[in-house]
Amino acid sequence: MATVSDGQPRSPGKGPAGANKALSAALRDAGCSYASLALRVNELGRRQGTDSNYDKASVTRWLNGQQPRGNTPELIAAVLSERLGHAVSPTDLGFLPDQQRPVVGRALVYREDLADTLHTLAELGSTDISRRSLLGAVPFVAGALTNPQRDWLLWLVEHAGDHDVTHLAPVTDGGPVEQVHAMISMFDQMDNHFGGGGVRTSIVHYLCTEVVPMLQRRGTPPHQQRLLYAAAARLAAMAGWSSYDAGEYGLAQRYMTQGLRLCAEGRDRVLGGQILAGLSHLATNLGRPDEGVALARAGIATAKDSGSPLGLMRLYAMSARGHAARGRSGETAEALKLAEQQLDASRGAAQESVWVRFLDHHYLQAESALCFRDLGLAAQAERTAGESVDANADRRRRQAISRSVLATAHLQQNRLDEAIGTATKALDTLSAVHSERSIQALRDFRKRLEPRSHEPLVQEFERRSRPVLGAVA
Known part of the structure; x- marks a missing residue:
């Protein structure tokens, strides 16, 4: 892991007379203190592989014109984009472009x-x-999700009367x-x-x-x-x-x-809906389920008249994922019900856009299992995740994720032996699949083992999983 402390020297002419007024204005508009900015930059950097130790003195130096090292300007922009609710770039904040x-x-x-x-x-x-x-890593910027949603929906309104939708x-x-x-x-x-x-x-x-x-x-x-x-x-x-x-x-x-x-x-409104579903999935899994639900809603508005029930099924499933991550069981149940209705309405993959033909009952099972896991509905998670595992032998990533969810469902029902056995099978699957999403699902299970870390079975799983999942944080 790279370590970052201070920035580069000021450019000639920088200093009090050439203070970074853009950064100062952004901090003021965001209501962000020097200490909270430094703390959040350090947190975001650690998530992305950079171990930094910035503090309020560091922020003072940036305001005086110092250029931070590496990808720190991107991290600062990501933090302030979140606080401001719209995207700002490092250049917008007065940092020198590279x-x-x-x-x-x-x-x-x-x-x-x-x-x-x-x-x-x-x-x-x-x-x-x-x-x-x-x-270093390019940061995910939750605040930048608003612009594409707005401009896409404006395009959608402007072309509401078009009948030349491409079904491909x-x-x-x-x-x-x-x-x-x-x-x-x-x-x-x-x-x-x-x-x-x-x-x-x-x-x-x-x-x-x-x-x-x-x-x-x-x-x-x-x-x-x-x-x-x-x-x-x-x-x-x-x-x-x-x-x-x-x-x-x-x-x-x-x-x-x-x-x-x-x-x-x-x-192509079907594909537009699917891209919004992808952004929704990304936002929810990165801890912004509010944005995940908003993106799914934009996708539903996009695809509702596209003639693609399977595409809508996926979008309602993404809406359910966001609601479940926020602990909203009623909204989750309603979204899953609507997803089931769209699945039933489909006349089969051959009648759908080529972009959504991979979607089926087993896809909805896998997403439903994740919802039930997040809501703590262990019996329902066990049933749907188990069916997903059985149905997806040829889709290793989906099977690995569903096995991890199934292991969590066993654990939630205090069946430790079954939980560890299922998680070990997921671990074996990961040896053939290069998928961070699968790894994160198994890390979620491992984190839930922490209250039982003293038990030999748990200790052995932790030892076996470390080469794939990394050390326990």
Whole structure:
């Protein structure tokens, strides 16, 4: 773990006469004290692999014009974005830009300028692959989720009367759209089998070096161009999901945000809803279930007239996940009921958009099990997680997560032997899957073992799991 203490020397001319007025104004508007800013920056940094010891004296130096080291300006911007309720970049806060910061800041924004979106996506992918100037983790910024929701919903209202929604039946013309769909299918198979961490770089490379240049060429027929934009949006969402699965939460947020903008060019409301579902999942799992519910609601508004019951089923499930994380059992039950109704309304995968054909009863079981776990409904969690485990032998990531939920359900019913046995099977599955989401689910189970840490069975599981899950925090 990297350790950070002080920043770089002031640039010539900095000091009291050149104090950082932008940072001072942001602190004042956010009602944020020097000490609380420093504490939150340290906390956020530790989550992302940087051990810092900033204090209120550090903040005073920043206000006097000192440039913090590494990715600390991004962390400061993330903290103040949360407090202010809207996205601010390091440059907005008066920090000197470097090669990395412009694209990391731009990629959080849903922009009207399509050429700028394509340039941002290509630059983000290039920087990501080469790790050029990516100093530490790129932070997840909860406050930046508002902008894409607002601009997407404004687009939705402006195109409310359109009847040219793309449902994207399989393309068979042998052209570039069919080729991109074939690559998407291959990436999907690899992701399901090995986890997002194993395929992430390939997705990003293909999107940014092959597909974005296709979109920048002139002369493509309009219908084919629209299909290409939708396929690119799907790839950007996949880059986001695979980044999420690799523990790169800030990159996941940025790829999904840019994917949502491309989705508007593709006029694909089904896919737009699914990208919002991905952002909802990310927000809820990172401790912002309020944002998770809001994003799911935006997705429901997007997909309600798209002719995709399966897409709506997933969005109601994401709404349920957010409500469950907040301990709201009534709202969770209502959202799961609506998800079941949409599942029953579907006429089968073949009648749905290609983007949601993987969704089925077993998907809803797995998400419901997580809701029941979070609400402490152990018997219901055991039943649904057990059914999910049995149904998903070929989907290792989903099976690993459901096994962890099942282990928690056993533990909640004071059946320690069964809990440890099930968790051990989940641990064995993780040896073949590179998935941070699966690891986090098992860490959640391990944390629940802490009150029984004196028992030999628990101690043995902790010893066996340490190489995969890391040491107990």
